Amino acid sequence: xxxxxxxxxxxxLPGPFGIxxxxxxxxxxxxxxxxxxxxxxxxxxxxxxxxxxxxYQSFSAFAGNPYFIDxxxxxxxxxxxxxxxPAARPVGPIDYGALYNERPVILKKAADRLLAAPSPSYxxxxxxxxxxxxxxxxxxAVKAEQGQAGLADWPDDLRCRKPEAIAAAKQRLxxxxxxxxxxxxxxxxxxxxLKAYANGKGVRLVxxxxxxxxxxxxxxxxxxxxxxxxxxxxxxxxAGCPPDAFAADGQLWGNPLYDWPRHKAEDFAWWKRRMQHxxxxxxxxxxxxxxxxxxxxxxxxxxxxxxxxHWEDGPGMELLHALQKSAPQLELIAxxxxxxxxxxxxxxxxxxxxxxxxxxxxxxxxxxxxYLPHNCQRDSVIYTGTHDTPTFLQWLRETDPDSRLFASRYxxxxxxxxxxxxxxxGAWAAPSRLAIAPLQDVLGLGSDARMNTPGTMGSQxxxxxxxxxxxxxxxxxxxxxxxxxxxx
Numbered sequence: 040x041x042x043x044x045x046x047x048x049x050x051x052l053p054g055p056f057g058i059x060x061x062x063x064x065x066x067x068x069x070x071x072x073x074x075x076x077x078x079x080x081x082x083x084x085x086x087x088x089x090x091x092x093x094x095y096q097s098f099s100a101f102a103g104n105p106y107f108i109d110x111x112x113x114x115x116x117x118x119x120x121x122x123x124x125p126a127a128r129p130v131g132p133i134d135y136g137a138l139y140n141e142r143p144v145i146l147k148k149a150a151d152r153l154l155a156a157p158s159p160s161y162x163x164x165x166x167x168x169x170x171x172x173x174x175x176x177x178x179x180a181v182k183a184e185q186g187q188a189g190l191a192d193w194p195d196d197l198r199c200r201k202p203e204a205i206a207a208a209k210q211r212l213x214x215x216x217x218x219x220x221x222x223x224x225x226x227x228x229x230x231x232x233l234k235a236y237a238n239g240k241g242v243r244l245v246x247x248x249x250x251x252x253x254x255x256x257x258x259x260x261x262x263x264x265x266x267x268x269x270x271x272x273x274x275x276x277x278a279g280c281p282p283d284a285f286a287a288d289g290q291l292w293g294n295p296l297y298d299w300p301r302h303k304a305e306d307f308a309w310w311k312r313r314m315q316h317x318x319x320x321x322x323x324x325x326x327x328x329x330x331x332x333x334x335x336x337x338x339x340x341x342x343x344x345x346x347x348x349h350w351e352d353g354p355g356m357e358l359l360h361a362l363q364k365s366a367p368q369l370e371l372i373a374x375x376x377x378x379x380x381x382x383x384x385x386x387x388x389x390x391x392x393x394x395x396x397x398x399x400x401x402x403x404x405x406x407x408x409x410y411l412p413h414n415c416q417r418d419s420v421i422y423t424g425t426h427d428t429p430t431f432l433q434w435l436r437e438t439d440p441d442s443r444l445f446a447s448r449y450x451x452x453x454x455x456x457x458x459x460x461x462x463x464x465g466a467w468a469a470p471s472r473l474a475i476a477p478l479q480d481v482l483g484l485g486s487d488a489r490m491n492t493p494g495t496m497g498s499q500x501x502x503x504x505x506x507x508x509x510x511x512x513x514x515x516x517x518x519x520x521x522x523x524x525x526x527x
Contacts, residue, residue: 044079
């Protein structure tokens, strides 16, 4: 079945609290998608973020982001008073520093009320999520006690989870642990309500999980033996990608690399849990950097850049089959972008998971790109752009004249109706079974609306938000018309 959808991070939603939340604006966006006859809402990772604010560097592979909790929904159930809900502020770029200072103060009030008389639903949540929740809450409590220091800088006995140090921390920090557990209950209560509403409207949620966990995460702290460490929770090798046309020194990400023999010996139990959790909160899962299932770039800890790395074999189809067996309902999208060698390319093409085709990479006027809409295979997902690319309009303005002319001719771009609609039409017309566009491309926005510039730490990254007036009948009607025209 042909279908289409919109890529829109939760944090980019409009709303009164300085960041998009799981409140009424999220429900209104679902209504917009349903009115526009869109079947999918793709988001970015929803985990709690740290320094740099990237959703791809989270304190946990399982936890939800406290910034997305809607204060009004807490007030509706009596966990906040009307006076405790902050005054509305204009929609603008996200100020993560302000959120970092404000959020814990307000959420603590709600958590205290919940914990004073824990509900059966809270106790059931803690029981169901016990495989990660207690460890995550203790990690966050210790991290706060250590002045938010990264895991690598914790005292040895805490970093290495010496039994006596952990027992003392659990006793010493019991109140803080309960707070972090309560906050996760708030998040997942609101998330599950939103998902149920979306599904009821015929909208499916596409989640996004990073292939790697963060070096500053409860995942590494709790199970360091699952990663390439020295036995003291210090990393021996880290993740990155090799030099290419975009980065002469490659990219040095610094994430922990998996100890795949250990995972195999445990029948990939941790990965199975991760995917079972993902399929309980999403309808479809996009795996970022999927090529690492086949092979991954390994860089020695302390290297100056990724040039010092080398390729290692990944778990391959053995992991994929284990995941599919443990979660039969699993639907995946493989992020297979970048410079893949012949063997990695063959692996992605034959693994049975649809890969990505991105239109901002398609319009080389000399060659015949596999990303041109007419060249896309049916079993693929075509994107006008991603969170890491310029918006299509930005690309069009900044690319060379020949590529711009080719794209304009191919997509029959028209100034009089706005360039964005030609871009959407080009993607929606492709043979790909699923077509997705970032909301910025639907709205025809330029460089000011770019989501992220890889390899930079600029304040613009991860901060774009849309205004409520963008979700108007003209936009939904135009999108609905294009969707019907191309039978999506």
